[in-house]
Amino acid sequence: MTDPRHNSRDIFPPTGPEITAKSWLTEAAMRMLMNNLHPDVAENPHELVVYGGIGRAARTWQDFDRIVAALKDLEADETLMVQSGKPVGIFRTHKDAPRVLIANSNLVPHWATWAHFNELDRKGLMMYGQMTAGSWIYIGTQGIVQGTYETFAEAGRQHYGGDLKGRWILTGGLGGMGGAQPLAAVMAGACCLAVEVDETRIDFRIRTRYLDAKARTLGEALALIADWTAKGEAKSVGLLGNAAEVFPELLARMKAGGPRPDIVTDQTSAHDPLNGYVPAGWTVAEHRARRETDPQAVETAAKASMRAQVEAMVGFWNAGVPTLDYGNNIRQVAQDEGFDNAFAFPGFVPAYIRPLFCKGIGPFRWCALSGDPEDIYKTDAAMKRLFPDNAHLHRWLDMARERIAFQGLPARICWIGLGDRHRAGLMFNEMVASGELKAPIVIGRDHLDSGSVASPNRETEAMQDGSDAVSDWPLLNALLNTASGATWVSLHHGGGVGMGFSQHSGMVIVADGTEDAARRLERVLWNDPATGVMRHADAGYPIARDHARAMDLRLPGILGG
Amino acid sequence: MTDPRHNSRDIFPPTGPEITAKSWLTEAAMRMLMNNLHPDVAENPHELVVYGGIGRAARTWQDFDRIVAALKDLEADETLMVQSGKPVGIFRTHKDAPRVLIANSNLVPHWATWAHFNELDRKGLMMYGQMTAGSWIYIGTQGIVQGTYETFAEAGRQHYGGDLKGRWILTGGLGGMGGAQPLAAVMAGACCLAVEVDETRIDFRIRTRYLDAKARTLGEALALIADWTAKGEAKSVGLLGNAAEVFPELLARMKAGGPRPDIVTDQTSAHDPLNGYVPAGWTVAEHRARRETDPQAVETAAKASMRAQVEAMVGFWNAGVPTLDYGNNIRQVAQDEGFDNAFAFPGFVPAYIRPLFCKGIGPFRWCALSGDPEDIYKTDAAMKRLFPDNAHLHRWLDMARERIAFQGLPARICWIGLGDRHRAGLMFNEMVASGELKAPIVIGRDHLDSGSVASPNRETEAMQDGSDAVSDWPLLNALLNTASGATWVSLHHGGGVGMGFSQHSGMVIVADGTEDAARRLERVLWNDPATGVMRHADAGYPIARDHARAMDLRLPGILGG
């Protein structure tokens, strides 16, 4: 029997101005699905895995082929429904409706566990969509770079007077998202020691210029860090090892007078104890094999290792080292394993990101369907012209252009918010219309955004009014984006932090240069971040309430009137 | 301090052809919200409670007033967002988009418990929307009559050769939904003994002609049943008592040679152990008081009582009496209380309703905004003309007209499916356009419908492929109804079976006689039931696959092509 989840084809999105679908809207969905599986983009494309453990773009290869066929065939007033990576239906809607509607990995709460998910997954009834994997707007590790950079920079401002020179960050995981950490650290001016158990991941990050060096022993890695920090050079090293072993070892050495990291975090795939986190003492090959033969043993060992790693992280925190959870739910696992103090250190959102969310600011991104990097460089320049006074944005765009290698279709990411996003979208649309760009632009965002996610251990941790777990908000966000005419809209469960711990929605819209697109862009790129300002205003954040008033939002139950 | 959830106003929807909102679409939403709280419709309107334990139409009276104000002011290209009964925002969309988008009671799965919900509810952050309470398409107990009638009739066919004459049904609960049981039983030709702890509920059912008699002792009730069944008369009695006491008592008597019920079921509010189910030995007043002062004790006692009731139900089942769970999740509570055999008897959906769902058949309903019963009688006649060969439908419409008293705005319910619903909708729209009807018609359905719910202890119990808990389907249903142009769309959690156990979506569309409405009606009333056929075809049901083919549905991943 052939494995419906394995093939040996390499997938490359078509590029250039010719389309094979019936419109740019559907061509865009097809290209972005394929781009998610581009060999330079996806972590394990032959098994449809894009990033984040087993985050997939389609349930099986047959489903992939059928999605592509359906998109090529779809009319301008039809909508394709995708259920956990399977194209289940095509229905008549209208031209202002989304062309694709997606629901991935959603489970009725009482059954929303990895155990039940994995059972359904084995039966072929489910797919894990992570955030942007199953919603076709993953753009490679670059997608996360700015978020990580903003976080490290803010941590530098809060703890080290804004200067990270000569300082170093300890972290784990160099996967799809985690691989951005060394580059983001370096951009923020710090050194980085990243512990990664899978050597191919280290090599991949070096090849794509996200990482500077590789070390096989802790001694080797620390020697490099000592050298770079002494010279004031911002550089990064990937240490081949297991974070559950290296973190405690480093803590012990620090307590014994050894080197002291300046910031500690982690981005191993702790959200998935079966497929993600490799237990201490195991090789990657062993892990892969036993996942199939003895899943229970894998989970048990992984959870025990995560507890050990979190104990070490709390050790650093207690010793005064700024330590943050980077959104992989590792504290929850450690707590479930009986470590009561697991939540001693904060998550990155309440610590550093929420003030941005209050203004609808989050990881806005766009992608050139032409495949031509020049199109992105032109949008970079145009963004600077559109926002002449935003020095932070200008600096980011310069660094990004210089340091970030494109993966797959050229793309850019920029944290901007309500009031700016629709202006950028309308500008891109005009650049397509005028022929300045060679093909349409796809505009989207992460599900980790201001108004699109309920995730009490991450994006909505410690909300001011205690509404962390209320998931009406991302559902309303998806419904409103559908009503506003986004090109595709998705609703996922379990992204980032794993089954049971989050619900979130995605939104992508195509700027094809038409007037129809302009009307939709103006609505969608206003309404989408506005739901984030609304959600935070409802929770009582003054920044959000002020921004809502400044932007003339009409929030009757929140601001009155 | 005044209670934001209590007032003494009585709410009546406006009737007649004049509107105070800017269009019939928003006027309709306003009238239906008010109709949900009509004194003849709602169970406890002064506290905003419509039905089903604490299923509410708005979070507070201030929210109610603000929703009404927002609806009156809403333009034809604007959409109001309602989050757990609170009007949180107004956004620009377009005329084919819904006018209202609603998300009620949704919680991230790990926190999706009554305990967490109640905590948020007490803080004023949440509202329980049940199914049609928070989505403004509850139409009184009549809404449930046909479903209950279909279920009892099908049970009669399966177990008693289609003849229920001289037979009697034992049940509990005469609330908003449960109150339909005696009338449905009588319509199906059976007698009914319904145990109800709250005397006001019994009196209310007698007043509205759903129940024939009241008894204060079991002896009295059984004497009536013995008399009626002997004479072959179909009549009903409400017994003032607690089901957790009466069911075991009746079982003991039966085992000792006493009277034997022919069907056993229950519709007490077991889905809500705090606010719903009254523990054995407690008065209603005591229950109401201690809910506030000692919620933990209430829950503990209620759960123990539910276990006792389910033990009795399993006793009847083991003695060969057809016994069914009527969708209140009472088996789950009993199992959680340590009664391993709680799921011995089936739920009503797999036992009797699923074959209908496979064809998209479910509780379609409509309501005359004119307030004039004549409008409904005209639609009754028109339905008979539209479906001349559907003898079952004709019989139902005749019985309904004769036996069912309207509550609030006149309405009708009819179980019809894919292929019929859009024809009915288009016909109503023409009747509005031609002036035959005095005002527009609102068309909706329960969330308990073919494609709109994931509820593993009820609507999706024992699905053929094991996909009971997959909730992608109701989310896709809501997204597609939004994309197709329903007038309001809702996504709820916890309806029917309580927190953690269900996710479901609602859809309402207005036939205002315009051509725009006709286009939307054709799309929405086709697509909505089609998602149900799709969901059941995907699960492998041959009836659904055949119906999908017969209806030319395009289901690429399911039927191929």
Ligand SMILES: NC(=O)c1ccc[n+]([C@@H]2O[C@H](COP(=O)([O-])OP(=O)(O)OC[C@H]3O[C@@H](n4cnc5c(N)ncnc54)[C@H](O)[C@@H]3O)[C@@H](O)[C@H]2O)c1
């Ligand atoms: N905060 C954010 O913005 C954000 C964004 C995306 C993802 N995340 C979270 O970060 C985590 C990583 O995401 P990803 O996309 O990089 O996942 P991934 O699966 O692509 O990468 C995880 C990496 O961790 C490595 N690893 C696993 N166990 C290890 C161990 N014990 N020691 C050292 N390395 C180990 C794996 O080999 C892999 O390379 C996920 O939990 C994800 O949800 C956070």
Ligand SMILES: NC(=O)c1ccc[n+]([C@@H]2O[C@H](COP(=O)([O-])OP(=O)(O)OC[C@H]3O[C@@H](n4cnc5c(N)ncnc54)[C@H](O)[C@@H]3O)[C@@H](O)[C@H]2O)c1
């Ligand atoms: N299967 C379906 O089609 C369907 C539809 C709707 C509701 N339901 C379920 O049925 C249940 C009842 O719904 P409802 O809207 O009528 O709720 P409700 O709260 O309006 O009525 C429940 C009634 O049960 C009575 N009651 C409570 N505890 C009792 C006890 N121990 N003994 C006797 N009577 C008791 C209450 O006094 C009340 O009148 C709910 O759980 C609901 O989810 C099923």
